[in-house]
Amino acid sequence: MPPRDKRMSEDDVVAELRSGMTIGIGGWGSRRKPMSIVRAILRSDLTDLTVVAYGGPDVGMLCAAGKVRKVVYSFVSLDSIPLEPHFRKAREAGRVTVDELDEGMFLLGLQAAAWRVPFLPTRVGLGSDLLRQPWLSTVRSPYEDPWGAGGDLVAVPAMRLDAALIHMHRGDPHGNGQYLGVDPYFDDLFCMAADRRFMSVEAVVPTVELAGLGPVQSLRIHRLMVDGVVEAPGGARFTSCPPDYERDEETQARYAAAAKDDDATAAFLEEWMQP
Amino acid sequence: MCAVALAELFRGNGEILANPIGNLPMIGGRLARESFEPDLVMTDGEALLVQNAVPIGVDDPEKVVEAWNPYRAMFDIVWSGRRHIVMGPVQIDRHGNANIAWLGSDPQRPKVQMLGFRGGPGNTIQHATSYWVPNHSPRVFVDAVDVVVCVGYDRAAALGDAGRWIRIPGIVTNLAVLDFETPERVARLRSVHPGVTVDDVVAATGFDLVVDGDVPETRSPTPDELAVIDAVDPTGLRYREVPDA
Numbered sequence: 356m357p358p359r360d361k362r363m364s365e366d367d368v369v370a371e372l373r374s375g376m377t378i379g380i381g382g383w384g385s386r387r388k389p390m391s392i393v394r395a396i397l398r399s400d401l402t403d404l405t406v407v408a409y410g411g412p413d414v415g416m417l418c419a420a421g422k423v424r425k426v427v428y429s430f431v432s433l434d435s436i437p438l439e440p441h442f443r444k445a446r447e448a449g450r451v452t453v454d455e456l457d458e459g460m461f462l463l464g465l466q467a468a469a470w471r472v473p474f475l476p477t478r479v480g481l482g483s484d485l486l487r488q489p490w491l492s493t494v495r496s497p498y499e500d501p502w503g504a505g506g507d508l509v510a511v512p513a514m515r516l517d518a519a520l521i522h523m524h525r526g527d528p529h530g531n532g533q534y535l536g537v538d539p540y541f542d543d544l545f546c547m548a549a550d551r552r553f554m555s556v557e558a559v560v561p562t563v564e565l566a567g568l569g570p571v572q573s574l575r576i577h578r579l580m581v582d583g584v585v586e587a588p589g590g591a592r593f594t595s596c597p598p599d600y601e602r603d604e605e606t607q608a609r610y611a612a613a614a615k616d617d618d619a620t621a622a623f624l625e626e627w628m629q630p
Numbered sequence: 631m632c633a634v635a636l637a638e639l640f641r642g643n644g645e646i647l648a649n650p651i652g653n654l655p656m657i658g659g660r661l662a663r664e665s666f667e668p669d670l671v672m673t674d675g676e677a678l679l680v681q682n683a684v685p686i687g688v689d690d691p692e693k694v695v696e697a698w699n700p701y702r703a704m705f706d707i708v709w710s711g712r713r714h715i716v717m718g719p720v721q722i723d724r725h726g727n728a729n730i731a732w733l734g735s736d737p738q739r740p741k742v743q744m745l746g747f748r749g750g751p752g753n754t755i756q757h758a759t760s761y762w763v764p765n766h767s768p769r770v771f772v773d774a775v776d777v778v779v780c781v782g783y784d785r786a787a788a789l790g791d792a793g794r795w796i797r798i799p800g801i802v803t804n805l806a807v808l809d810f811e812t813p814e815r816v817a818r819l820r821s822v823h824p825g826v827t828v829d830d831v832v833a834a835t836g837f838d839l840v841v842d843g844d845v846p847e848t849r850s851p852t853p854d855e856l857a858v859i860d861a862v863d864p865t866g867l868r869y870r871e872v873p874d875a
Contacts, residue, residue: 383701430746438744446732449739455731457751459705479709482781482789482796483751487737506792537677538700 357562360528361584365395368553368583372396372518375424377405379465379514379549381521381542382594385411385434385602387534389522389555391590396422397628407514409461409541411594412610415441416627419620423451427514429458433607434595440614454490456511457483462541464514469547474510481509519549522591523576524599525568526556530581532574533565536597539575546580555587557599631823632764632875633859633868634851635802636716637662639760643714645669646757647679647707650716653867654875655762656686658802659716660862665855673699683858687865708749711795714758716802720744721775722761724816724837726782726798728754729775737777750779758797764871766803768836771817783815804872806831807848812840821848 369392372378382388393413396404403424408414410431417423419441431442445451456464463475476494480486486493486509493507500506521542523532532554534542546552554576565574593603593610613623636658640648643662648670650659656675660683663670674680679697699707707713719728730750734741753759759780763770778785786793800820801808809820818840822831828845851859859868868875 428746430748432745443743446740446743449736452738455737455747457747458701458749459708459752462702462705477709477752478755478792479752481751481755481792482778482785483747483754484778485747485751504792504794506790537698540701 358529358578361530361578361582362528362559363583363585365392365555365585365587368392368520368585369395369399369401371551371553371583372401374401375403376517377407377515379516379519379545380406380408380413381519381540381545382411382413382591383409383538383540384430384432385594385607387522387536387540387591387596388413388594389520389590390592390594391587392520392553392555392585393417394628394630397624407516409458410439410442412439412607415439416624418442418445418451419614420624425452425454427454427456429456429461433611435602435604436607436611440611441620444614454488455485457485460485460509460511461514462544463511465541465544465548467511467513468515469544472513474512476508476510478504479509481506514548516545516549518551518553519545520553520555521545521576522555522587522596524557524596525560525565526554526576526584527562527565528559528584529562530554530576530578530584531562531565532556532576532581533569534573534575535569535599543575543580546576552581553583553585554581555585555590557588557590557596559584559586631848631850632802632804632872633657633661634855635807635821635823635848636762637665637855639716639799639802640667640670640714643667643670643758645671647671647673647713649673649713650762652716652718652762652871653686653863654764654871655716657859657863657868660684661855661858664858677701683862685862685864687863687867705752708752708756711757713753713756714760714799715753716760716762717750717753717780719761719763719770719780721770721772722763722801723772723775723782724839725784726780726810726817727775727778727785728761728780728782729777731777731779733776735776747779751781754781754796755793756795758799760799761801763801763803766805766831766834768834771835771837773837783810787815805834808839812842816840818842819845821846823848824850
């Protein structure tokens, strides 16, 4: 007997979310972001969200639309445009608060949540002003340090998520997902760190076809990680999703330029929100 | 000049990941590998380690792929210490504390939002970090940075043994090369580029720069090195960053 069918629409995903939730978004910068689900959030009345991401236009758009209370980030970038202008604007206006992390520390926070431990230790952050943040503390190792570096370690707290949103190249109806690009990013960890997990895919295919579409290592997401599957061809646009498509630089440039004033931003979002 | 100075940062590094960020640093890294550090490992800027001197500014260049290195594996390299990165600071002080995150005094409402912390804290606590400054000015070389993203030598000293891997081989700018070869590990003028005076550099530096006796001139590229530079930057992207690079 086949396992259950988890297919749903973007609006079904949004119906599972609540204002005030902590939501993790997969991908990296302006690469393989679940933009069609982001678009559905923009259309919804969700607000007061905490967004956790290796940030790109997902973060910028949600900030510009007033959906975000807090961003947990290491960077927010459009890659070909290094600084995300909408995020910048929200930060400089004090419209969102932030928790700031090192890129690798971010991985540890997700990993800790995925493994259900309250923190993971690292040297990353020692000596830096990251430690001026009251939510970030150090611990003393109970063991001798084999490298003779000793001292305290930074304890990166688990970044437990209420929900995770990711976009993959292919998937089956049951929540198995496949990436066909060069980098899996941290999408599996986002799912493992979250209580509710939603995956959009370029195409839903029968399970028997998945393994033939790429090496078995590309089957990075399995159905223990996923509660809902959205078939969304072009679902990452305008971010990149090679080999299916590259970044739509023209649309991204228009999006970035729309940060120049509130009217331009509103006009872009209005157009962008149309399904 | 700048490319050679950047290449010299990697001299003696051996088999580590040379990870220069930005056009001129990338040219410098590739130049080092092609001329005197053949064991350096380099990326294609994304998830692959490539063995050939991939040119910049060229669509679909030929790549000799030697390994797969997605972001998650990159952190394994960073935390193992087998890496030397070249970063571009927004601000840097005489101890080598650097800022790339934001300007201002309120972390929750910066005057200017820049890159965020990115990998700065992790890079600097784990392995060698050099810097490239294409616009040497008092706005970059400051008395105190607004927020310490990349850890310098004074904070390394305060950490004791835990700061043992903090190392800043050098800062290459459009005017000069700085290092930290002083007893107190503060910034020193190592060399000035041809046509630049010591006074020019001191005037463009917002903190007290150590000037130690006669300052030599930064060496110029050899004909062989010039050929490598032209090959890895066939469209002259370096001149867009620094006109007389």
